[in-house]
Amino acid sequence: MTMKDTKHDGPPRTPPRQSATFTQDVNAEIRRAAATGIYDIRGGGAKRKVPHFDDLLFLGASISRYPLEGYRERCGTDVTLGTRHAKNPIKLDIPVTIAGMSFGALSGAAKEALGRGASAAGTSTTTGDGGMTQEERGHSSKLVYQYLPSRYGMNPDDLRKADAIEVVVGQGAKPGGGGMLLGQKISDRVAQMRNLPQGIDQRSACRHPDWTGPDDLEIKILELREITGWKVPIYIKVGGARPYFDTTLAIKAGADVVVLDGMQGGTAATQDVFIEHVGQPILACIRESVRALQDMNMHREVQLIVSGGIRSGADVAKCMALGADAVAIGTAALIALGDNDPRWEEEYQKLGTTAGAYDDWHEGRDPAGITTQDPELAARFDPIEGGRRLNNFLKVMTLEAQTIARACGKNHLHNLEPEDLCAITMEAAAMAKVPLAGTDWWPGKPGTGF
Amino acid sequence: MQTIDLGTTALRELNASLHAQAADTNQTAWEIVNPRGSHAVAVGLDAPIEVYVKGSTGYYTAGMNKQATVHVHGSAGPGVAENMISGTVIVDGDASQYAGATGHGGTLVIKGNASSRCGISMKGIDIVVHGNVGHMSAFMAQSGNLVVCGDAGEALGDSIYEARLFVRGSVKSLGADCIEKEMRPEHLEILRDLLERGGCDARPEEFRRYGSARQLYNFNIDNAY
Amino acid sequence: MCGIVGLFLKDSALEPQLGAMLTDMLVTMTDRGPDSAGIAIYGDDDGANTKLTVQSDQPDAAFADLDKTLSQALGAPVTLERRDTHAVLRLPRDKEMDAVRILRDAGEVRLMSAGSTLEIYKEVGLPKDVAARFDIASMAGTHGIGHTRMATESAVTTLGAHPFNTGADQCLVHNGSLSNHNSLRRKLQRMGVHIETQNDTEVGAAYLTWRMQNGASLGEALESALDDLDGFFTFVVGTKDGFGVVRDPIACKPAVMAETDQYVAFGSEYRALVNLPGIDEARVWEPEPATVYFWKHSDPQVPTGKAA
Numbered sequence A: 001m002t003m004k005d006t007k008h009d010g011p012p013r014t015p016p017r018q019s020a021t022f023t024q025d026v027n028a029e030i031r032r033a034a035a036t037g038i039y040d041i042r043g044g045g046a047k048r049k050v051p052h053f054d055d056l057l058f059l060g061a062s063i064s065r066y067p068l069e070g071y072r073e074r075c076g077t078d079v080t081l082g083t084r085h086a087k088n089p090i091k092l093d094i095p096v097t098i099a100g101m102s103f104g105a106l107s108g109a110a111k112e113a114l115g116r117g118a119s120a121a122g123t124s125t126t127t128g129d130g131g132m133t134q135e136e137r138g139h140s141s142k143l144v145y146q147y148l149p150s151r152y153g154m155n156p157d158d159l160r161k162a163d164a165i166e167v168v169v170g171q172g173a174k175p176g177g178g179g180m181l182l183g184q185k186i187s188d189r190v191a192q193m194r195n196l197p198q199g200i201d202q203r204s205a206c207r208h209p210d211w212t213g214p215d216d217l218e219i220k221i222l223e224l225r226e227i228t229g230w231k232v233p234i235y236i237k238v239g240g241a242r243p244y245f246d247t248t249l250a251i252k253a254g255a256d257v258v259v260l261d262g263m264q265g266g267t268a269a270t271q272d273v274f275i276e277h278v279g280q281p282i283l284a285c286i287r288e289s290v291r292a293l294q295d296m297n298m299h300r301e302v303q304l305i306v307s308g309g310i311r312s313g314a315d316v317a318k319c320m321a322l323g324a325d326a327v328a329i330g331t332a333a334l335i336a337l338g339d340n341d342p343r344w345e346e347e348y349q350k351l352g353t354t355a356g357a358y359d360d361w362h363e364g365r366d367p368a369g370i371t372t373q374d375p376e377l378a379a380r381f382d383p384i385e386g387g388r389r390l391n392n393f394l395k396v397m398t399l400e401a402q403t404i405a406r407a408c409g410k411n412h413l414h415n416l417e418p419e420d421l422c423a424i425t426m427e428a429a430a431m432a433k434v435p436l437a438g439t440d441w442w443p444g445k446p447g448t449g450f
Numbered sequence B: 001m002q003t004i005d006l007g008t009t010a011l012r013e014l015n016a017s018l019h020a021q022a023a024d025t026n027q028t029a030w031e032i033v034n035p036r037g038s039h040a041v042a043v044g045l046d047a048p049i050e051v052y053v054k055g056s057t058g059y060y061t062a063g064m065n066k067q068a069t070v071h072v073h074g075s076a077g078p079g080v081a082e083n084m085i086s087g088t089v090i091v092d093g094d095a096s097q098y099a100g101a102t103g104h105g106g107t108l109v110i111k112g113n114a115s116s117r118c119g120i121s122m123k124g125i126d127i128v129v130h131g132n133v134g135h136m137s138a139f140m141a142q143s144g145n146l147v148v149c150g151d152a153g154e155a156l157g158d159s160i161y162e163a164r165l166f167v168r169g170s171v172k173s174l175g176a177d178c179i180e181k182e183m184r185p186e187h188l189e190i191l192r193d194l195l196e197r198g199g200c201d202a203r204p205e206e207f208r209r210y211g212s213a214r215q216l217y218n219f220n221i222d223n224a225y
Numbered sequence C: 001m002c003g004i005v006g007l008f009l010k011d012s013a014l015e016p017q018l019g020a021m022l023t024d025m026l027v028t029m030t031d032r033g034p035d036s037a038g039i040a041i042y043g044d045d046d047g048a049n050t051k052l053t054v055q056s057d058q059p060d061a062a063f064a065d066l067d068k069t070l071s072q073a074l075g076a077p078v079t080l081e082r083r084d085t086h087a088v089l090r091l092p093r094d095k096e097m098d099a100v101r102i103l104r105d106a107g108e109v110r111l112m113s114a115g116s117t118l119e120i121y122k123e124v125g126l127p128k129d130v131a132a133r134f135d136i137a138s139m140a141g142t143h144g145i146g147h148t149r150m151a152t153e154s155a156v157t158t159l160g161a162h163p164f165n166t167g168a169d170q171c172l173v174h175n176g177s178l179s180n181h182n183s184l185r186r187k188l189q190r191m192g193v194h195i196e197t198q199n200d201t202e203v204g205a206a207y208l209t210w211r212m213q214n215g216a217s218l219g220e221a222l223e224s225a226l227d228d229l230d231g232f233f234t235f236v237v238g239t240k241d242g243f244g245v246v247r248d249p250i251a252c253k254p255a256v257m258a259e260t261d262q263y264v265a266f267g268s269e270y271r272a273l274v275n276l277p278g279i280d281e282a283r284v285w286e287p288e289p290a291t292v293y294f295w296k297h298s299d300p301q302v303p304t305g306k307a308a
Helices: A024-036 A108-121 A134-139 A156-161 A188-194 A214-227 A243-253 A272-277 A282-295 A313-321 A331-337 A342-350 A383-407 A426-432 B011-019 B185-197 C012-028 C059-064 C066-074 C093-106 C127-134 C181-190 C200-213 C218-228
Strands: A056-058 A079-081 A090-092 A096-098 A143-147 A164-168 A234-239 A257-261 A303-307 A326-329 A421-423 B002-005 B029-033 B050-054 B069-072 B088-091 B107-110 B123-129 B143-148 B164-167 B178-181 B208-212 C002-009 C036-042 C049-055 C079-083 C086-092 C110-115 C118-124 C143-149 C164-167 C170-178 C231-238 C242-247 C256-259 C263-267 C283-285 C292-296
Touching: A056 A313, A079 A303, A096 A108, A096 A383, A108 A134, A108 A331, A108 A383, A134 A383, A143 A156, A156 A214, A164 A214, A214 A234, A214 A243, A214 B011, A234 A243, A243 A257, A243 A282, A257 A282, A282 A303, A282 A426, A313 A326, A313 A383, A326 A331, A331 A383, A421 A426, B002 B011, B123 B185, B143 B185, B164 B185, C002 C012, C002 C170, C002 C231, C002 C242, C012 C036, C012 C127, C012 C143, C012 C263, C036 C127, C036 C170, C049 C093, C049 C118, C059 C066, C059 C079, C059 C086, C066 C079, C066 C086, C066 C093, C086 C093, C093 C110, C110 C118, C110 C164, C118 C127, C118 C170, C143 C170, C143 C231, C143 C242, C164 C200, C170 C200, C181 C200, C200 C218, C200 C231, C218 C231, C218 C242, C218 C292
Parallel strands: A096 A326, A143 A164, A164 A234, A234 A257, A257 A303, A303 A326, B002 B029, B029 B050, B050 B069, B069 B088, B088 B107, B107 B123, B123 B143, B143 B164
Antiparallel strands: A056 A421, A079 A090, B164 B208, B178 B208, C002 C143, C002 C263, C036 C118, C036 C143, C049 C086, C049 C110, C079 C086, C164 C170, C170 C231, C231 C242, C242 C292, C256 C263, C256 C283
């Protein structure tokens, strides 16, 4: 907007000034709330800017350290999950797994594509709220079965078909909250799998129905192990809120693997206020969780999978350097499949949004045919092509992480350390507990008086 | 009848033995002695066998049961028959909280009282309680039937979906969106069958029926709490 | 997040076995809390003395002359009976306030409990080890409470272990997690209440103490706790003469009670009760949410002083 500060015939005037507090976005949301009487519900993770992995950089080798040669000198990427108690731990070729996303939130074909891509890349996929589908089990060589408060579709046969069980206590988008799936997406098949009437809003509980607290969780884990013959690993997934305590208690309750999801982690649908205002960025959670593992003498004995805004091999390498054993991707995997692709821009415009910003996944009108149960839209998505794209993306992430690890002189990704990193902002230095670039200091470093 | 003494046999061994029974097993009757409040007794069974537990049990007795009949000659701890798929679980004494939680099918009979959250999130199971049930019973109950021959505690059927609740005695209070509904002939028939399967000598006509007002099925600001 | 046991004897013939029965109950609950364990025993009352149970991490040095120095400072006789890291000091009742002040100022030992019959023993470790250190099994008494802890957010230390002393001959144990303890701690501290740790349960205990110092009965204090404490809790409390239980309104932390002509017993799980005499014929039930239960030796036949 151009604004003259004078009128032809008058004195200079003050140009109109927008409030930094009551921005146009804020005002629009107030008007929307006033008109509708319902909070904004959407999918995805936190969109606000928070300190993230982009604020960390690796210290490549020069003279004091020796780098490894690309392509020729080995840099391992495999990881074994669930070594603490399970007879059959999960062995993955790469430390990038697919996070839990439900059939219901996603179409059957999208779940199939995740299975195809992950299996080709040698990694695991994860079910979500709503049970295990044939598409997913059939196409996933390693499938993690989520055990959620709703227990939709939960049954012992599927439990025994799983390669691991993930007890979901919380997720990063909404630590302390339950799920929401609005009526538009409760199709016949989804309703049947969840024992719900068709077309109603589905509210998932925030607490499990038959245990509360780590002392009872320990007994619940015993039951799950007895039902599955102590064969498969038990993961416990928590949202990034109090990672030190939650990791400690997950270990005390008997977890084989802790899954830690930061606030950038996505959800199929919940209140925008929850997504943007509850939880901590994943960058701030990892070191605290690792500290808990170390204090319990369980680092690398109980494995740590982190998630929430992981987009590239650089992010993977940074997570591992901070102490994680593997990562999980959700949003990035959907984008790899074709979610929010500009090729559908015309249709995004019709929905009042634009490619990259589309987050009304709960409305079931996804032009890309991924987060929908509408048969016509879902038919746009080709699971074989989607699987190929996901496999490509996972391979690129792995190659990128290897590139960085070799540059740091590592023959395996799990040998990356916090000391291989520096931070370029004070915030990231404090959260990741790595030195601010050019210094040997970070805010909060013991003995430095800050 | 095979007898397993939990005083001398590990839980793992007990459940592994029961899991090893196939649909056409000859060893159809099992007796478990000295349970002494143990957790996860007879969980994940999947064969038409009969298991008699002589004494009281801890958490998640007969959890995720399929096909089997598990009879507890005592009281059961939290989460008895949780997520049951089919078969029958009978508790002679009382059941602690979360009895029959998220059960998809089968029949759970509690001859004493059930504590809080009986039938929470039930998804098709039939539960018959000879005595009373505690607060928040049938919370978010999706489908199936809960029969209470005694009284129900506070907030019965809160946020209920399509489960049917039959109560003979008093209801301390109804939860959000749960209302009394007309008892029609088809409900009396369903209830008659449930009472018979549950071994109750009560008459269906003595019960009242409760279910969903269906006002929470789609979001409405007036329902916010 | 923990395991709780409690035993209130109606039949005095069982009193010599109180410690042994409680120990057995508590050891059964080990899985619920591996971090620390503690037991409150209501034992003998000589009619003249107060008992101060104190603890030290360097007991050899701390307890060596404690009775003599305290006796000199008070100008009154003091006896000391040591049990591992704990010791019970007996001194005339009218000297209790002075003794507490002197011990706090000196800072050599930590005060675990004060009262005419109550003794509290607690340490980091598993119930069986903690009970063995203090030889709890040999102790006689009229009633007692035990606790085994799985720490949630505060430190695993002796002071973070339960039971917490809430006033003369009063103690409290907790299973659950309070969600407003930080602001309540600040409020109580501003009013001069002494709170030592970041533990949520200590705040619950201090809250009850404060209410009772301001004229509330224990029952009234527990009822107001239902309004003022947020979060999840099952509390078991002991007094010189009685034993009480209260659960929060949501009541999802487990609680099982059993009553016979001989005793009233509490366990986080039924497993804790299975070795009690006559348990198969006992009345077994779960306490209702937001309801105060109380039993008193002076009136043991009117068990449930239900309120709220």
